[in-house]
Amino acid sequence: MNRMKRWLGNLGVLLALIAGLAAWIVLPWYGVAIVVAVLAAWLLLTQRGRQTLAVTGIGISSLPQRWGASMVIIVGIAGVVGVLVAMLAMGEGFKATLNRTGGDDSAIMLRGGSQSETNSVITREQVPLIANLAGIAKGRDGRPLVSAEASQVINMVTKADGTDANAQMRGVDQAGWELRPKIKLVEGRRFNPGMRELVVGKGAQRQYVGLEVGKQIELANQQWTIVGAFESGDSHDSELWADVETLASTYQRTSYQSVTAKLDGKDGFKQLKAAMAADPRLKLDVQTTRSYYGKQSEGLTKVIAILGTVVGTIMAIGAVFGALNTMYAAVAGRAREIATMRALGFRGLPVVIAVMLETMLLALLGGALGAAVAWLLFNGYSVSTLGSNFSQVMFQFRVSPELIWNGMKWALGIGLVGGLFPALRAARLPVTEALRAA
Structure with missing residues (x-):
């Protein structure tokens, strides 16, 4: 009967633990702050809380005598948090880079159903129709701010290991520069229309061989001269820019891959979308450039x-x-101490929470160590990956406060699971049996 009661009790604890972990995962920071405040008030204002503080203090004071075992918890949790935060920082960095590309004041048009520029085709006859649609802003010269662009995947050699990689070569005209005010020329000059000249992003310069200003590279059996370099802080940093008509003639293109336009005011996108839907000759999809590039990272x-x-x-x-192993060993080593406190009138709840607090403290140290290592080693670390246009996109790992917070929640969750059962064992330990065993 006692065995069945204990088994049911352990099952109830396990179910409560699962429910607690599920709630912990979705708990926001202010929810955690409330839990901590309630716990602190209980510890300071109630008799059992003060008993818990006394037991916790004794346990923490004995940590130097079992520092080796405690380091197992700290290092193990630090490894979990470090790896988790580093991996998620890669996705966060890639997402942040693409989210910085474009904005809500410009729109990009692709062939209907196309997910990226690579598989989109917009005919030359469609470009004047697009330029005359409502919702498109006009430049100082009174012409619509529209840039019909070509996209070409080219083969480049990486500096890191000398292997081949895909890079994106974008053909633009003067409007293409005006539509992207983030792009700043930092070296050399822009390309001249009709010339086989390239302006390269600083990210591409760092990644590929032979893109220094003044050098020449061979593309499509033609010599191209690098005449400038630009920075944009977004995915365009990974591109090589050329005159759109020169690119089209070199690669025998008779159409464009995309059209980017400046929107006219807050209602510009709605007007453009409605005007495009009303013209049966334009079976194109339109979305803001922010939305387009944001979807590329999903x-x-x-x-x-x-x-x-x-x-x-x-x-x-x-x-x-x-x-679990460490805390079970700690409880076994302190069996006489715990039994003595129980004999002096300490109840089971203070013992349970004291062991839990000790484990959570070690988990907190491990989480902080793992997050610090991830931030020091990976925050701002530059890498590249294959984007939606089948070309490499340079980006930096981004260890954000949100990721560090999630890592700390993982650490404390591990501490919760690892400390609960040893804590229950300590509270259930019969006083006479513990004193006899000691």
Whole structure:
């Protein structure tokens, strides 16, 4: 009967633990702050709370004597948090780079159903029709601010390991520069129309061989001269820009891949979308450039998030077992001490929470260590990955406060699981049996 009661009790604890972890995952920062405030008030204002503080103080004071075992928890949790934060920082950096590309004041048009510029075709006859649509702003010369652009994937050699990689070559005209005010020329000059000249992004310069200003590279059996370099702080940093007509003639293009336009005021996008839908000759999709580039990051970000969560979970299971072993050993080593406190009138609840607080403190130290290592090693670290246009996009890892917060929540969740069962064992330990065993 006692065995059945204990089994049911453990099952209830397990179910409560699962429910608690589920609530912990979705708990916002202010929710955590409320929980901490309530716990602090209970510890300071109630008798059992003060008993808990006394037991916790004794446990923490003994940490130097078992520092080696405690480091198992700290290092294990630090590894989980470090790997998780680093992996998610890669997706966060890629997403941030693409989100900085474009804005709500410009729109991009692609062939209906196209997900990217690579598989889009816009005929030359359609460009004048687009330019005359409502919702498009006009420049100082009174002409619509519209840029019909060509996109070409080219083969480049990487500086990192000398392997081949895809780079994006974009053909633009003067309006293409005006539509992207973030782009700043930092070296050399712009290309001249009709000339085989290139202006390259600083990200592409850092990644590929032979893109220094003044050098020549061979593309499509033709010599192209690098005449300038630009910075934009977004995905355009990874591109090579050329005159759109020169690119089209070199690669025998008779159409464009996209058309980008400046929107006329807050209602410009609605007007443009309605005007395009009303013209049966324009079977095109239109969206703001912010929306377009934001969608390009969704797939990779989701994959990285899922992969990071899976890897983090596997590592977290190992860290939980490490914490369980360590805390069970700590409880066994302090059996006489705990039994003496129980004999003096300390109840089971203060003992449970004291052991839990000790484990959570070690988890907090491990989480902080892992987050700090991830931030020091990976924040701002530059890498590249294959984007939606089948070309490399340069971006930087971004260890944001939100990621660090999520990592700390993982750490404390591991501490919760790893400390709960040893804490219950300490509270259930019979006083006479513990004193006899000691």
